[in-house]
Amino acid sequence: METSATEILGLSNQELTDLVGQLGQPAYRAQQLFHAIYRQRISSLDELTTFPKSLRAAMTEQRITLSAPKIDKKFVSVDGTIRYLIAFPDGQSVETVWMPEGDGGEAGDGTDAGDEEEPTSDSNKKNYDRATICVSSQVGCAVNCKFCMTALLGLKRNLTAGEIVGQITAILNDHSVDLDKERINIVFMGQGEPFNNYDAFIKAVRLLVEGVGFPQSRMTVSTSGVVPRIYDLGQEPVRPKLAISLNASNDEERTKLIPINKKWDIASLVEAARAFPLRNRERLTFEYVLLDNENDSPDNARQVVQIIRALGDKADSAKVNLIAWNSGPEIPFSTPSDSRVHAFQKILIDAGIPAFIRRPRGRDIYAACGQLKRTQS
Ligand code: SF4
CATH class of the missing domain: 1.10.150.530 (DNA polymerase; domain 1)
Structure with missing residues (x-):
């Protein structure tokens, strides 16, 4: 046999x-x-x-x-972002995004995934001071967020730990990255809900830390709110930082945008976030994708303030990343104006909550948040 x-x-x-x-x-x-x-x-x-x-x-x-995933195609944005199509031997593919940062500002992915430290002088030879890799955890996604192009694919399959690590090593090799000298962050925010493929995701994290050589403090995982896995992550000896995709300020709106909110509502998310053990200087991130006239009103912002305050002790460690929605075909939302985005931010800041507006990266090549759908042009 x-x-x-x-x-x-x-x-x-x-x-x-x-x-x-x-x-x-x-x-x-x-x-x-x-x-x-x-x-x-x-x-x-x-x-x-x-x-x-x-x-x-x-x-x-x-x-x-040893079948390392192959780079099938590359799409390069005017802002330097590169969207990679990474192919696996069974014919499936995912997207992985490289976001260089040359200005010393915060990471373009919306997380500031890394430690607060200065870029190393050696990396100045390249045209970036640091970079962030946005990695996929599944082919497609089953969560079905209404503003996300990946959701349109449905879930094709989970990735293995090797396929998750392999996306990253393929891109590091493409840029000849020396991890001892260059500052690279990883965000688990590509295709898929990492917590719906938890075992492979957390195994990949361990391999990236123990094998590839990433500090755990340079990794962030984003969840749409799979509450039991937030508790599990908190118990892991080696883990990324946590970001929660909030995206709505009340349950009615959130259930409309992210159907799993029916199962795990905002109160259960807040409870899990309150229980999440933070490391020294670690922040808990809440992401909020702003959709024009949908979830971006001053009332919505005031409700977000209440949600953050409900975190109790953890409220001081929380911050909110605001992402003006990236438009995509077949999705019935629009991008809010800058003034609406700034008005939303101001309400949070006035309430003492750190709130950052994230620059969209790679919008022109469908590489920005919520746009990963294997678009071929
Ligand atoms: S936003 Fe994330 S969790 Fe929601 S459908 Fe898209 S890939 Fe899945």
């Missing part, structure tokens, strides 16, 4: 140790493999030069594979 193939991209140190044991190899081979896959970011077994050729041949014979 033919043995099934074993994909090693996405395996943990322990899983690799078991694998090399089955091959009759000493444990240090697992360390070499782990280092090559994640730190060196090799994309095929041929690049595994620390292994003798005979061992690589034996691995191939045993149908052990």
